[in-house]
Amino acid sequence: MTTQTTPPLTELEEANIVETPGVAGHPRGLGPLFFTELWERFSFYGMRSILILYMHTPAAEGGLGFSVKDAAGIYGTYTMSVYLTAVPGGLIADYLTGAKLAVFLGGVIIAAGHFSMVFHSMTTFYLGLILISLGTGLLKPNISTMVGGLYRQNDPRRDSGFSIFYMGINIGSVLAGFTVGYLAKGETFKRFLASMGQDPNSSWHYGFGAAGVGMVLGLIIYVLYQKQLKGVGNKIPKAPKDKTANKTETVFREPLTRDDWKRIVAIFIFFLFTILFWGAYEQKGASLNLFADKLVRAEIFGMRFPVPFLQSLTGIFVIMLAPVFSYLWIRMKDRQPSSPTKFAFGLVFIGLAFMLMVPASLLTADGKVTFWWLVGLYFLAVCGEMCLSPVGLSTVTKLAPIKLVGIMMGVWFLAAAFGNKLAGYLSSFFVSDNPGRLATLYGGIAIGLLVSAGILALFTPSIRKMMGRVT
Numbered sequence: 001m002t003t004q005t006t007p008p009l010t011e012l013e014e015a016n017i018v019e020t021p022g023v024a025g026h027p028r029g030l031g032p033l034f035f036t037e038l039w040e041r042f043s044f045y046g047m048r049s050i051l052i053l054y055m056h057t058p059a060a061e062g063g064l065g066f067s068v069k070d071a072a073g074i075y076g077t078y079t080m081s082v083y084l085t086a087v088p089g090g091l092i093a094d095y096l097t098g099a100k101l102a103v104f105l106g107g108v109i110i111a112a113g114h115f116s117m118v119f120h121s122m123t124t125f126y127l128g129l130i131l132i133s134l135g136t137g138l139l140k141p142n143i144s145t146m147v148g149g150l151y152r153q154n155d156p157r158r159d160s161g162f163s164i165f166y167m168g169i170n171i172g173s174v175l176a177g178f179t180v181g182y183l184a185k186g187e188t189f190k191r192f193l194a195s196m197g198q199d200p201n202s203s204w205h206y207g208f209g210a211a212g213v214g215m216v217l218g219l220i221i222y223v224l225y226q227k228q229l230k231g232v233g234n235k236i237p238k239a240p241k242d243k244t245a246n247k248t249e250t251v252f253r254e255p256l257t258r259d260d261w262k263r264i265v266a267i268f269i270f271f272l273f274t275i276l277f278w279g280a281y282e283q284k285g286a287s288l289n290l291f292a293d294k295l296v297r298a299e300i301f302g303m304r305f306p307v308p309f310l311q312s313l314t315g316i317f318v319i320m321l322a323p324v325f326s327y328l329w330i331r332m333k334d335r336q337p338s339s340p341t342k343f344a345f346g347l348v349f350i351g352l353a354f355m356l357m358v359p360a361s362l363l364t365a366d367g368k369v370t371f372w373w374l375v376g377l378y379f380l381a382v383c384g385e386m387c388l389s390p391v392g393l394s395t396v397t398k399l400a401p402i403k404l405v406g407i408m409m410g411v412w413f414l415a416a417a418f419g420n421k422l423a424g425y426l427s428s429f430f431v432s433d434n435p436g437r438l439a440t441l442y443g444g445i446a447i448g449l450l451v452s453a454g455i456l457a458l459f460t461p462s463i464r465k466m467m468g469r470v471t
Helices: 011-015 030-056 068-084 086-097 098-117 122-151 156-185 189-194 200-224 243-254 258-285 286-294 309-333 337-353 357-366 374-397 400-428 435-467
Strands: none
Touching: 030 068, 030 098, 030 122, 030 200, 030 258, 030 286, 030 309, 068 086, 068 122, 068 258, 068 400, 086 098, 086 122, 086 286, 098 122, 098 200, 122 156, 156 189, 156 200, 156 309, 156 337, 189 200, 200 243, 258 286, 258 309, 258 337, 258 400, 258 435, 286 309, 286 374, 286 400, 309 374, 337 374, 337 435, 357 374, 357 435, 374 400
């Protein structure tokens, strides 16, 4: 889940924008924000690519020895909290610190969290998860706000700038799986540690440390290039009230109309289906990560590779497919499917993705299976993401009454939070020694998604009536 959005700028914020042309005609400030976010996502996805594996690995092999149920529960709670903390993180920036300082403080707290996990103890482990959650809540929403603050509201470069920023997120996630995965699970690195007289089972903590180093690199770039961010992300003082402001405020005091309530109901319908989507999609860091670790032949051309490498596939596919889907919607123009239909397609794609796991699970009865099953799953899942995630953000901004856009966006991100918690719950049913039960788990997820897509398609005409002129 890697899309971004920002609320409209106020007149005072637009007045503070300083034009500093940079690469490809974009503001120079986009560069440092791009690389800061790239390294923050490197740290986040890097740690997450090994988190459940570390928790479930026996203590004799350097892990924590948690059961699948306990590890999955902690994973779900942690990934949920990352989204929940974005709400207070945005409020802190709005009312206390400003976005610029919030991003810096968030990065420092995130780095401290990763470095806490370098030490092998339950105390530092839980401390690390708490710090990363709090720091991400400060950094993630506010760096997106700063990107929006680089452009005036009707600047034609705005969407292009966010597209570039979006690519930085996914580049970071791709690098993370390869780098952190190698340090934590790479056999050659373990042999290197042994040759240096160190315990090879301590390799997990080098992975966590690398995630912390990534965040520090992002902070260094952020601090060194502050001049390019002049006037962006500062705390905005409250403007004095005037006649114009009073006229604007009357809009916000007007009661919601019947059509407003219909559109809000439509948002909540999308909200429910989005929870189901993320509950399946986020299996990649939980049960599918365990599946890869225990039941997949992680080798290509006869060479073994660390299973966290597979976590980089989603970032690769997003980079490949985002331009394709963007071009497709533009090319179709007025003939493109409605928002509810795109949502249904998203559920169908990810439902088909999990159908692949039914034969893959059954084949584990004869031993480990090829990793290509997961390649197919991740490809289809990203196709689903392209139909649902960016469309959902765009739809909410169009459907929400102007005075409730911020609240509705906060509610929308709660769908991701609840979806991540659901992913942890479903992952608690993972078993590595019972192919039939495993096939039932993934088959049940697939059927649930496909049935949900059918229900959404059935009610699409009614939803479109609720949406009014929004398509």
